Amino acid sequence: MTRYLGLAVVTAALLTVMPVFAAVDTAATVVPQFMHALPDMPGKSMKVVTVSYAPGAESPPHRHGSAFVYAYVLSGKIRTQVEGEPEKVLGPGEGWFEATGAHHLVSGNASKTEPAKFLVVFVANDGDPPTVVDK
Numbered sequence: 001m002t003r004y005l006g007l008a009v010v011t012a013a014l015l016t017v018m019p020v021f022a023a024v025d026t027a028a029t030v031v032p033q034f035m036h037a038l039p040d041m042p043g044k045s046m047k048v049v050t051v052s053y054a055p056g057a058e059s060p061p062h063r064h065g066s067a068f069v070y071a072y073v074l075s076g077k078i079r080t081q082v083e084g085e086p087e088k089v090l091g092p093g094e095g096w097f098e099a100t101g102a103h104h105l106v107s108g109n110a111s112k113t114e115p116a117k118f119l120v121v122f123v124a125n126d127g128d129p130p131t132v133v134d135k
Helices: 002-024
Strands: 028-037 044-053 068-075 078-082 088-090 095-098 103-109 116-125
Touching: 068 078, 078 095, 088 095
Parallel strands: none
Antiparallel strands: 028 044, 044 116, 068 095, 068 116, 078 088, 078 103
C-alpha cells in the first residue's frame, strides 16, 4: 500500500511540474522523468526532465530561481549561454551547470534541420517553479 501511495504522490507531483514548464516555454517539449525529495536536505527536491527542441527552436531568456541545474546533451547540438560566460554549442555527452540564480540568456537548438534533446537535473527548494522567463 505504501508503495502505491508513494507512486501516486510522485505522479501527482510530476503532473504539477509539467504545466509550469509548458506555461513558460512553448519552444521546448519538456517531459518530467523523475522527482524525489532529498531526505538529507529537508525542503529540497531533485527534479529531472528531458527537453526537446525542434530544428531552430529556442527558449526565451530565463532563470531557475533557487535551483542548481545540471544539463546533459543527449542528441543534436544545443546552443547555451549563462550570463558572464561565452555562448557554447554542445553535442551529445557534453553538459553544463547553472548556479543558483544564474541568468540563462541563450538556450536552443543549434541546428536548423535536426532536432535536439537534453536531460536537466534540478536541485531546488520544494514548491519553487523550475523556470521563470524574463519579462
